[in-house]
Amino acid sequence: MKSASPINNIDAYLAPLPLEVREALERLRGIILQVVPDAEETISYQIPTFKWHGSLVGFAAFKNHCSFFVMNAQMLNDFKKELVGYKYAASTIHFTPEKPLPVALLKKLIKFRMKENKARVAANTNGKK
Numbered sequence: 001m002k003s004a005s006p007i008n009n010i011d012a013y014l015a016p017l018p019l020e021v022r023e024a025l026e027r028l029r030g031i032i033l034q035v036v037p038d039a040e041e042t043i044s045y046q047i048p049t050f051k052w053h054g055s056l057v058g059f060a061a062f063k064n065h066c067s068f069f070v071m072n073a074q075m076l077n078d079f080k081k082e083l084v085g086y087k088y089a090a091s092t093i094h095f096t097p098e099k100p101l102p103v104a105l106l107k108k109l110i111k112f113r114m115k116e117n118k119a120r121v122a123a124n125t126n127g128k129k
Contacts, residue, residue: 010041010048021061024097028059028068031103035110053117057110065094068101070109072116079109 007013010029014022025048032050033039039050047069049058058069065087070076073091076083082105087094095101 007043007046009043013043013048017061020097021066024066024095024100025059025061027100028066028106031106032057032110035107036114052114053121056113056117065096067092067094068106068109070113072113075109075112075116079105079112082108 014025014029017025029041029048036050036052036056039052039056042049042051044051044055044058047058047060049069050056055071057071060067060069070091070093076088076091076093083093085099086101093101
């Protein structure tokens with residue numbers, strides 16, 4: 001669901017959405033911030049994105065579903081058993097307000113991404129010495 005004017009923060013992104021979609025994404029936002037309280041909230045490529053040592057995760061609303069972006073396509077192959085019943089493609093997991101992603105799975109995915117970002121930053125730091 002794209003807006004005609006540029007969106008510059010997550011609250012502005014969420015405001016025009018239908019109530020059930022907004023609530024589902026606010027729930028997701030809360031879980032992300034619970035796991036990563038110091039994550040930077042931003043809009044990147046017109047979607048709400050959370051940065052922590054680089055892009056961490058994001059979400060978006062579309063006409064028939066919501067998406068949770070893990071920013072790593074390979075990662076979803078590692079979690080395919082836990083994603084049974086959800087559609088996913090590239091680095092995106094689709095869900096609906098009626099069938100949200102389980103909290104435990106979300107936390108696991110976010111923590112996995114945190115480890116990836118930390119490892120990438122450490123590798124870049126070590127390579128510069």
